[in-house]
Amino acid sequence: MHRLLPLVTALACLLSATAPAAAQVRAVIGQPFGVGELTLVLPPAEAAATPADSLASAIGRSTFTLEGPAGRVLYPAFSEGLVRRLLGGARSEQTLTVAFLFRGTTPFDITISTPARQTVRVVPMHGRTALAHRRMLQQWWRGYHSMFRELGKRSAHPPLVETYLTTTLARRLGLNEPLVDRVSANLSDNPDRRALGLLLGTPAARMRVLEATALGQLPVTAATDQPLPAAVDWQLPALPAIDGDVDIEPMAMRVPAECFYVRFGQFSNYLWLSALLRDYGGEIGNMISARSFSSGLTQRIQDQLVLQEGVLTRLLGPQAIADFAIIGMDTFAGEGIAVGVVFEATGMLVGVDLARQRQEALEAGKAGGATLETVTIADKDVSFLATPDNRLRSFHVVDGNYHLVTNCRAIVERFLAVRDGQGSVGASGEFRYARSLMPRSRQDTIFAYVPSAFFRNVLGPRYQIELQRRWRAATDIDLIQLARLAANAEGVAGTTVGDLVSAELLPGRFAARPDQGRPVETESGWLDSLRGRRGVFTPVPDVPVEQVSAEERRWYEELAGHLAANWQRMDPVFAALKRTQLADAGAERITFDAMIAPMHEAKYKRLTTLLAEPSADRLAAPDGGIVLIDAALQGGERFPNVPPHRLLLGIQDRPPLAQSPAQDVLKLRQMLRTAPGYLGAWPKPGFLDMIPPAPWLPGDDEFLQLPLGLLRWQGNDFSLLGFDQDILSEVGPRLKFEPAEQPAQIRVHVGDLSKAAFRGWLNQMAYERARLASVNTVRLMSALTQQLRVPPDESRTAAQRLIDAEFICTLGGTYEIVQHGTSKLWRSTAWPATPDYAVPADYQSPILTWFRGLDAQLLQQSDRIVVQGQLDMTR
Numbered sequence: 120m121h122r123l124l125p126l127v128t129a130l131a132c133l134l135s136a137t138a139p140a141a142a143q144v145r146a147v148i149g150q151p152f153g154v155g156e157l158t159l160v161l162p163p164a165e166a167a168a169t170p171a172d173s174l175a176s177a178i179g180r181s182t183f184t185l186e187g188p189a190g191r192v193l194y195p196a197f198s199e200g201l202v203r204r205l206l207g208g209a210r211s212e213q214t215l216t217v218a219f220l221f222r223g224t225t226p227f228d229i230t231i232s233t234p235a236r237q238t239v240r241v242v243p244m245h246g247r248t249a250l251a252h253r254r255m256l257q258q259w260w261r262g263y264h265s266m267f268r269e270l271g272k273r274s275a276h277p278p279l280v281e282t283y284l285t286t287t288l289a290r291r292l293g294l295n296e297p298l299v300d301r302v303s304a305n306l307s308d309n310p311d312r313r314a315l316g317l318l319l320g321t322p323a324a325r326m327r328v329l330e331a332t333a334l335g336q337l338p339v340t341a342a343t344d345q346p347l348p349a350a351v352d353w354q355l356p357a358l359p360a361i362d363g364d365v366d367i368e369p370m371a372m373r374v375p376a377e378c379f380y381v382r383f384g385q386f387s388n389y390l391w392l393s394a395l396l397r398d399y400g401g402e403i404g405n406m407i408s409a410r411s412f413s414s415g416l417t418q419r420i421q422d423q424l425v426l427q428e429g430v431l432t433r434l435l436g437p438q439a440i441a442d443f444a445i446i447g448m449d450t451f452a453g454e455g456i457a458v459g460v461v462f463e464a465t466g467m468l469v470g471v472d473l474a475r476q477r478q479e480a481l482e483a484g485k486a487g488g489a490t491l492e493t494v495t496i497a498d499k500d501v502s503f504l505a506t507p508d509n510r511l512r513s514f515h516v517v518d519g520n521y522h523l524v525t526n527c528r529a530i531v532e533r534f535l536a537v538r539d540g541q542g543s544v545g546a547s548g549e550f551r552y553a554r555s556l557m558p559r560s561r562q563d564t565i566f567a568y569v570p571s572a573f574f575r576n577v578l579g580p581r582y583q584i585e586l587q588r589r590w591r592a593a594t595d596i597d598l599i600q601l602a603r604l605a606a607n608a609e610g611v612a613g614t615t616v617g618d619l620v621s622a623e624l625l626p627g628r629f630a631a632r633p634d635q636g637r638p639v640e641t642e643s644g645w646l647d648s649l650r651g652r653r654g655v656f657t658p659v660p661d662v663p664v665e666q667v668s669a670e671e672r673r674w675y676e677e678l679a680g681h682l683a684a685n686w687q688r689m690d691p692v693f694a695a696l697k698r699t700q701l702a703d704a705g706a707e708r709i710t711f712d713a714m715i716a717p718m719h720e721a722k723y724k725r726l727t728t729l730l731a732e733p734s735a736d737r738l739a740a741p742d743g744g745i746v747l748i749d750a751a752l753q754g755g756e757r758f759p760n761v762p763p764h765r766l767l768l769g770i771q772d773r774p775p776l777a778q779s780p781a782q783d784v785l786k787l788r789q790m791l792r793t794a795p796g797y798l799g800a801w802p803k804p805g806f807l808d809m810i811p812p813a814p815w816l817p818g819d820d821e822f823l824q825l826p827l828g829l830l831r832w833q834g835n836d837f838s839l840l841g842f843d844q845d846i847l848s849e850v851g852p853r854l855k856f857e858p859a860e861q862p863a864q865i866r867v868h869v870g871d872l873s874k875a876a877f878r879g880w881l882n883q884m885a886y887e888r889a890r891l892a893s894v895n896t897v898r899l900m901s902a903l904t905q906q907l908r909v910p911p912d913e914s915r916t917a918a919q920r921l922i923d924a925e926f927i928c929t930l931g932g933t934y935e936i937v938q939h940g941t942s943k944l945w946r947s948t949a950w951p952a953t954p955d956y957a958v959p960a961d962y963q964s965p966i967l968t969w970f971r972g973l974d975a976q977l978l979q980q981s982d983r984i985v986v987q988g989q990l991d992m993t994r
Contacts, residue, residue, distance in 0.1 A: 142239050144229075147246040147255050151291065151623075152193070152220035154255040155241055157185075157231065159215045174939055174946050175234075177894050180266060181901035184942055185217055187229040187241075190610025194288065194906060195219040196262035218259035234940020260294050275411050275892055277322060279329070279921050280902055283601040286333035291623045310681050317678070318577055320451040320586065328587070329594035335626030337591070343633045343666040350579045351679045354688035356571055356717045358548045359982070366559045370442045370463055371545030371568075373521055375533035377576040378446040380544050381567045386440040388564045391698070393428065398994070399965070400927070408885065409965055411892040412924040414654075416452045423655055424524050425480045425504060425513045426460060426473075439468035441520075448530060448660055449577055454589050455509070455656030459525025459534075469522055473515060477504050484511055487643070496528065497535040508643070509651030529660035544570055549691045549717075557712060563695040574689035578682060580675050581664045587671070588634050588664075589656055592647040595630050595638050599645065600921055601907075608908040633668040644920075654923055688719045701991070706971065709990040716983035723984075728755030730979050731763035733862035738767060741853045745870040746770035746796070752805065752864075764805035767839075769850065770796035772870070775880040776843050790884070792828070795877055797841035797850060804838045807831075821848070863976035867988070873967045885964030889929035890956060896926050897934070897945045911943040912936055930962075969993055 146155035175182045180197040196218045215233060221243070230238045246252045267281040289295065316324035331337050374380045383389040399405035400413055421427060442463035449457050462469050481491045481504060489511055491504045502515040512526040516534065523534050537543040544550050549570055557566065576582060599616065602624040606613025611622045616638070619625040630637050636649035650656035667675075694713035701708055720727060731751040738749040748768040754761025775793045800807045810825055822844060823831040832839045832847040837854050841847045859866070872878060900918050903909040909917050915934060919925055928934060932949025951957075975988025 142237065144239050144241055146221065146241050146243040147252045148224050148243045149246070149249075149252040149256070152222060153224075153243055154218065154252060154259050155192075155221050155229075155243075156216065156218045156255065156258075157229065157239060157241075159231065159233065159237070160213075174937070174944060174950075177946070177950055178897050178901060178944070181898045181905070182234060182939060182942070182944060183215070183217070184232045184905060185219060185229060186232075187221070188227050190608075191222050191227055192229055193220045193222070193609060194263065194284070196259055196266050198262050198265065216262075218255075218262050220259065232940060232942045234942050236941045256292065256294070260292075263288075276896070276899055276922050276924075277326065279597055279601065280899065280906070280918075282326060282330055283333055283598060284605075284906060286330050287602075287605070287624060290334050290626065311685065314578075314678065314682060314686070317583060317586065318574065320449070320453065322453070325453070325590045325594065328590040329597060332591065332594055332629075333598060333626065338668070338670040343668050343671075345667050345669055345672045347580045347584075347664065347667060348672050348675045348679065351575070351682045353575050353683075354719075356549060356688060356690060356719070358552050358717060361551060361555050365551045365554050367545045367551065367554060368442065368559055369545075370444050370461065371550060372540040372543045373461060373518075373534065373537065374444065374446050374544040375448075375530065375537055376542050376544055376547055376570060377533070377572040378448055378530070378544065379450070379567070379569045379573050381445040381565065383443045383445075383565055384562070385437060386443045387437055389443055390428065392565065395994075405965060406969060407966055409889055409892070409929040410927065411896045411929050412919075412922060412926050414453075414924040419654060420452070420456065420458060420526075423510065423512050423526055424458075424460065425477050425511065426524055427476060439465055439472075441465050446525075446530070448527065448573070448658070449582070451586070451659065454593050454654065455526075455650070455658055457525075457527040457530060457658035457660050459523055459527065459530045461534075462522040462524075464520050464522055470517065473522065473524065477502065477513070477515065480504060480511060480513075487511075496531050499535055501531055507651070508641070508646055509655040509657060512651075512655065512657070527658040527660055529658070544568065547572075552717065553691060553693045553714075556714060556716065557693065557695050561695070561697065563697045566693070566695045568693040569691065571689040571691050578678075578689070580667075580679075582659055583675055583678065584667055584671050585659050585662050585664050587674075588632065588636070589647075589650060589659070589662070591632055592636055592638075592650055592656070593653050595632075596645045596647065596653050597921065598625060598629075599638055604903070604907040604909060604917065608906070633671060634664075686722050688722075690715050690718050690722075703993070705994045707992055707994065709992065711986075711988055711990065713986040714983055716985075718983050720981060725756055727979055727984075729753065729757075730755075730864045733864050733978055733980075734765070735859060735862050736856040737859040737863075737866050738765070739855050739857045740868060741769070741771075741850050743771045743773065744769050744850075744868075745772040745872070745875050747868045748866070750865045758806075761805050761808075762803050764803040765801045766806060767799035767801065767854075768796065769799070770794060770877070771846055771850065773846075773876050775877050792842050793880060795843065795846060797839045797846055799837055799839040799854070801838070801854075802836040807838055807840060810840070861976070861978070861987075863978045865977040867973065867975045869970075869973040871971045871991075873971065878967060879958070881967065882962060882964050883958050885966070886930075886958045886962050887956070890950075892929040893932070893947050893949070896928070897947070900934075900945045911945065915945065 142157060142159050144155065144157045147153055180199065183197045185192060185195040198216050199214070217231060219229075221227070221241070224243055226240060226242045228238050228240055230236055264285070267285065313324075328337070368382070370382060371380065383392070396403060396417060400410075402410060402413070402417070404410060440462050444461045445458065446461060447456060447458035464470065477491065481489050483489075484506055487510065488507045489504065490506075491502065494501050494503045496516070499516060499518065504513045504515075505511050514523070514525050514528060514531050516523050516531055518535065518538055523531065525531060525534075533542075540546050547570060550568065553568060557563070599619070602619040603613045605624045606619060606622055609622065609624075611624075612618040613622065613624070616625065616629060620627060620629055634649060636647050639646045639648050644652065646652050647656065650662060692713075692715050694711065696709050696711040699708045699710070700706070729752055731753040734751045738747060740747050746769060750766045751763065752766050753763040773795045776795055777793050798807070810829070821832060823833070825831055825840065828842060829840050830842065830844060830847060832841075832851045834851055835854070837851060839847050839851050872881060875881070900911075900914040903914040903917055904911050915926065926934060928947045928949055930947060930949035932947040934945050934947055936943050937946055951959075969992045971991040971993055973988065973990050975986065978985045
């Protein structure tokens, strides 16, 4: 008891203080940093004002700042809470605690803004044991992670700042590896997911490279004395027999077999898609949920290729262009995609317009070193327009009626090599099979085809080893920019990479890469010495990979072994959509088909074994049903005891069951409680049996009580779960099946949500998601100020430079700096003036502006997966 008395006395003094803000501070000296902790009990007036402060309510601890002598006080972690008074009654006080690192042993002052400013004297003390310092360090580390988890909630931006700080500090301080790995955590150690990330070039795979580099875990050998490892010994797809001739368009005979192929046919089809993308900021994802930043990828590629939609082409496109397609060897748009455009011209207009655009781009780019020259490739004169940093990189070759514009020399070489059709997409048996299933006579608006050769090429040793190298090149540039900001915050030299390594802000032997490339700083920004500017790196096929390091060889051989044993072969994927004008002005119907065929079923068995036999009937939508999903499922490999059954999900067109607090609206449990819907099964409960029942409701023979407040209704071999008795009683007895036009395992019906009685519920969820995205953009800017001492008025520019994108407020506002107490903070003009986050009357979810209905189905057979449907939309 006597050991607790000093602590109780100190807390009593703290909690009974009557000063404007009672404060307690302790600081333990250590190396390389001491650890301090300041606790404030906020005065009643300030604590009472906090809930009414909309900015503080929005961004929470991002409003707080901690200042100290330059380079001495670093990396604060703020946390809030309530502490109950030990003396004088049961009243609670609002507290703010900030843990921080510091340098030196002499006393210093720190100033905290809450937003009121208070200065506190810190007198560092030697801990009685090294364990005391370590305990405080671990406590700070937990708070630091907690703060960054908040920053990461619902954020769309790449977690560069939080990943750099936590990995670098973990390495420097010998702490456990970071827990905030928000993106790469989604790409687990599951080898199939990891291989899929490498195939698609996902952000998660790239962030793993940044994290490993910052931790100093990547090999730094520069010896490339090994030959390229052997490619995967892939099996080839087994093609079924095709009856009769197959009509193959001439354009497909000019596309290299390892390229993806997106054919528009008429140029007007491309203009339709281009206009649709422009409506949503150039990114199709904005049609579902607005993004908080724009990387401008579409415009960046158009600028690099020097392909703008000129007035001449727009007016005369149908007469000047007989066929049009986009082709490419990969989809790695983040660092630099290998892509091209092929025109089949009907005359001279296309060539004239392209020549004009290239000459104009040359004149505009001369200050940046633009050059236009003629190079010889396969005995053909090719126009090459380029700048040293790859902002412009455009080959233009004419062969007969065909024009190719691409940023990749390898695509030019292959385009000219297949001019007689041999080795082209169109000459392959896979493509003939695809066209037998989706014939050219359908006159689709867009036809997209990705051959198995495309996947084999991307997963080959040249591509994968260069992909790892370019991710390392890109993240090296990211890390240098972040390390310089950290050097400025810590008050140490940071001009050169050597300075940053000496300060431990970059790992030892940083940027010692097998390819001998290195980051280079220029007046216009950072470049990689081998690949150019980040975002427009030289395409993978144009970067020579002749020798590899022993580590690279070992890594790829492990990958190849897994792919050969588990994936065995790659399958072609193709899809088509056709648009039809509807009677209502601006209304269109998009009919779509997508297939994997022929399919190697073993590769997908974890998923396909969950699908039961196709059903020849479908669940009839009950009266008032606006969303209905009907799936024929079984337990498969993971749940072998679950028998075949139909799993059903329905939503009725009625108001939500209850209103959700803004902070809870996106939580799954709250969504289920408020949605006017049900989950069902027939004729066996199937997966529903995984939810254990509770006793029957007292006095009710119809409903069974389940955990979380769920109710279960049973009748006519149907079993329904929901939170509303009325919905279950109304829908259950009326459920029935009706014949379907085609067999399928999964069927989806969604009505016009813009007229639904629960559209306000959809709007609330969309608004809260958009609000959090907007808030987290401000939190990112505030983190640069809090953690790296970037002045507030410079933090937006610094953050946009780091993520190589421009911030866009997802609520439609603009970001501005405002005075908040004694601090300057960012906010959006679209944020409400009070902490009331009610959905504004004029807000509408992006999807509700255009979506007018969907019917779709999925059928899995032994040799293919087919998705078909139609989507109604309005422009």
